[in-house]
Amino acid sequence: MQLAFDPADMLDPAGVGAVGEDGHPSPPQRLSPSGAATFDQCPRRWRFRYVDRLPDPPGADALVGTFAHRVLEHLMQQHPSRRNKDDARRIARASWPEMSGSDDYRDLELDEEQARKFRWRAWRAIEGLWDLEDPAGVDVRATEQQVSVTLDGVPFRGVVDRVESEPDGLVISDYKSGRAPTARYAPGRLQQVLLYAAAVAEETGERPVRARLLYLGQKIVATGVTPVELGGAVEQLKSTWDAIGDACHTDDFSARPGPLCDYCPYAELCPEGQAERTRRSELRAAEEENLLKLAG
Numbered sequence: 001m002q003l004a005f006d007p008a009d010m011l012d013p014a015g016v017g018a019v020g021e022d023g024h025p026s027p028p029q030r031l032s033p034s035g036a037a038t039f040d041q042c043p044r045r046w047r048f049r050y051v052d053r054l055p056d057p058p059g060a061d062a063l064v065g066t067f068a069h070r071v072l073e074h075l076m077q078q079h080p081s082r083r084n085k086d087d088a089r090r091i092a093r094a095s096w097p098e099m100s101g102s103d104d105y106r107d108l109e110l111d112e113e114q115a116r117k118f119r120w121r122a123w124r125a126i127e128g129l130w131d132l133e134d135p136a137g138v139d140v141r142a143t144e145q146q147v148s149v150t151l152d153g154v155p156f157r158g159v160v161d162r163v164e165s166e167p168d169g170l171v172i173s174d175y176k177s178g179r180a181p182t183a184r185y186a187p188g189r190l191q192q193v194l195l196y197a198a199a200v201a202e203e204t205g206e207r208p209v210r211a212r213l214l215y216l217g218q219k220i221v222a223t224g225v226t227p228v229e230l231g232g233a234v235e236q237l238k239s240t241w242d243a244i245g246d247a248c249h250t251d252d253f254s255a256r257p258g259p260l261c262d263y264c265p266y267a268e269l270c271p272e273g274q275a276e277r278t279r280r281s282e283l284r285a286a287e288e289e290n291l292l293k294l295a296g
């Protein structure tokens with residue numbers, strides 16, 4: 001499982017965690033949503049990625065999302081009359097050489113059948129926008145808008161997929177190509193777009209009225225943007241920022257083993273992660289054995 005695609009990390013990944021003279025990492029200069037999510041998921045993983053700068057190559061799922069984002073960004077910059085599937089196909093064809101020639105895509109080493117499946121998945125994600133809305137009816141104010149603001153003392157940086165105007169005000173939208181969350185996990189996922197809403201409010205003086213995650217081909221997960229919602233998101237960001245500062249100061253980045261260790265690129269370097277992987281694989285084997293016994 002990949003963490004969400006976050007163009008803010010691609011803009012300036014060096015903004016975080018160089019090692020200071022005492023050998024401890026110096027605190028980051030700014031925080032992106034994916035940097036915050038990585039630390040919340042596992043501080044050790046954050047250190048590997050942002051301090052040690054070890055590669056965290058995007059897998060096929062993340063690259064499908066990257067490609068779909070790119071195509072939808074260009075599509076929504078077109079005149080509304082040209083936001084149709086034919087134009088989306090044309091943009092996808094024109095954008096494909098850049099993706100297929102990238103190191104990240106080459107590193108996947110897909111065979112012909114896998115490459116065909118990759119393109120099909122990417123197109124399904126792009127086409128999935130029409131399951132959610134009529135793109136021609138969207139009043140786009142900005143796409144891929146970079147925001148760089150200070151939120152409750154935290155230097156925050158992000159890239160907002162889309163800002164649009166609706167009759168009652170601004171709406172923040174973010175495309176997602178992964179699986180939509182159940183109601184239980186939706187509030188956590190909305191944290192990212194609420195932070196974007198806070199950043200847009202800070203930069204423009206206009207508080208958006210809604211923030212939405214567009215799970216392509218599935219559903220829209222949305223929330224109203226109230227001062228209470230914004231306050232909660234910024235408070236969480238501040239708490240993560242403070243925890244990162246403390247971890248850098250003490251150079252103590254605890255491992256937080258869990259299901260995501262199975263997808264962590266640093267598991268080989270992490271004894272706790274390896275133990276967790278072994279434990280989970282033994283658990284799965286025992287469950288399979290039980291099922292076989294029950295079936296027999």
Ligand code: SF4
Nearest residue numbers: 042045261264270273
């Ligand atoms: S393997 Fe697990 S515990 Fe170790 S760094 Fe990765 S996510 Fe954290």
